[in-house]
Amino acid sequence: MFNNSPLSYPQSDVEILESIDPMNSPAAHPLIDEVTLTNVVRRILDSKTAILGQWHAEAIAHHIINNVTAGLQRITGIASDRSKQFSWSVILKILHLQPENAGSIFNSSQDPTHWNYWQREALIYTSGILDNLTGNLVAPRCFAITEPSANILWLWLEDIQGSPGSTWSLERFGVAAHHLGYLQGSYVMARSLPSQAWLSRDWHRAWVSNIDSTALEAWREPTVWQHPLLKEIFSPDVGDRVMDLWSDRHILLDAVDKAPSTLCHFDITPNNLFSRPNAYGDDQTVLIDWSFVGYGVLGEDIINLVLDSIFLLFVDGSSLIPLEKLVLEGYLAGLRSAGWNGDERVVRFNYAAVAALHFGLIAGRLLYLVRNESRYNWLEQRFGRTFDEIIRSRAIAISHALELADEARLLLRYL
Known part of the structure; x- marks a missing residue:
């Protein structure tokens, strides 16, 4: 799924970037299956036996300037494990490769040499580089990366409480x-x-x-x-x-x-x-x-x-x-x-x-x-x-x- 090649990055066109509305994309409204979610929740709770209870997904209001990101969801819920209940939350960040839009300078690309290679954030999480940051600057934990369909990746990320x-x-x-x-x-x-x-x-x-x-x-x-x-x-x-x-x-x-x-x-x-x-x-x-x-x-x-x-x-x-x-x-x-x-x-x-x-x-x-x-x-x-x-x-x-x-x-x- 991941490829390697150099990258360069062009100038941001500030106002055009700010006007992008990726929430119009179907990828921004995911259909989350409970098998995948159960596996993610077990990673969050560090439990192999947790059972998924009620849960709720809500879109996070945001201004995306890079249409590699299709949307953000905060998912919260309850899970049970050995007669105990636990609350949990996770951020679902959706990356996608869109067809080119002549009106956008922020098109995503499947070429790893392109400045806006759509898989880069998934790559940095799977590489282990972010697991070895030094001192008191850290990245969110990534609990899983899933591929629900072609040209779409889901990053299941720590919901930062701070x-x-x-x-x-x-x-x-x-x-x-x-x-x-x-x-x-x-x-x-x-x-x-x-x-x-x-x-x-x-x-x-x-x-x-x-x-x-x-x-x-x-x-x-x-x-x-x-x-x-x-x-x-x-x-x-x-x-x-x-x-x-x-x-x-x-x-x-x-x-x-x-x-x-x-x-x-x-x-x-x-x-x-x-x-x-x-x-x-x-x-x-x-x-x-x-x-x-x-x-x-x-x-x-x-x-x-x-x-x-x-x-x-x-x-x-x-x-x-x-x-x-x-x-x-x-x-x-x-x-x-x-x-x-x-x-x-x-x-x-x-x-x-x-x-x-x-x-x-x-x-x-x-x-x-x-x-x-x-x-x-x-x-x-x-x-x-x-x-x-x-x-x-x-x-x-x-x-x-x-x-x-x-x-x-x-x-x-x-x-």
Whole structure:
């Protein structure tokens, strides 16, 4: 069922991705048979004799941006074993391979070399890689993977009982960054990286290579500054700064590629994070959705933890600088605790350079969005904010990314 081959990953088209509705797919409404469910419940309860009692499945409300995922279900129920009753719950994540849709850039693929290879998350769970994570950063347990029909996989995952990242304090982001730093520092110091060919590669290069440079050039058009919102939140030199960053992309990417490699998740945003106490009462970070896992560099994985938190309105834009400080300090402390004693300017450069390229060059998409008034109401419903608030938050992330580009250029001379 699983194949091996390299992967590359293209640029996200932010607003198109947000509009995908995979719940229209028949795969999103599974017919769950009790034999399969009984086997899963026995794994959950670590019992070979548990008998399934009443149970209930309910769709989880969510915004899926990758149509490899057909749907999410939370299934809860009762089981009996040796005259005792036990409650249980499990998350059913449904992966599927859809026919190509010409209107979507997020088509799933059966080609393991494709950036959106539909079996990747199943592969990472069956590989055992996630069973050997170090420290207090962990993945959900996977109790089973079943294949109810062709081109559909069911992942039976642990129902995480904890505090979601969307409710965290700024300080808790720093704790998660420490946990991440320890894990990634451990790979650099003491472990060989996993060698599976389906792990993602060249994430930052693939992202940048798919940027539409004509959308960036549009910032130089005089008519852009007739829009009152853009005139209020950006300075007129933003177009030149964006194009300067575009011109410097290869210099920055070449320098990033020289940094120490580690295992990266590539989608560490608040909606993929939970905190909970572990068996010893210590604070533990649980990271879900491993669809894009692969090879990256130190500092790369904390970019989304900071800037996506602002861009997607999980954290108020006024808190960007203190959030960034806490995350960078926590991450570096985690690296040190794992034994990494390298130059922290390398980490800071990787963070600044890749963040600049990922978020500074989203300026073209932001301009398109502002000009497309048909999207305003949908976005307001999606985020529960006014369109002005949404754009301001994204503008803060983009503007800061352009400042990080200046910092990356300064740091480059020390590397």
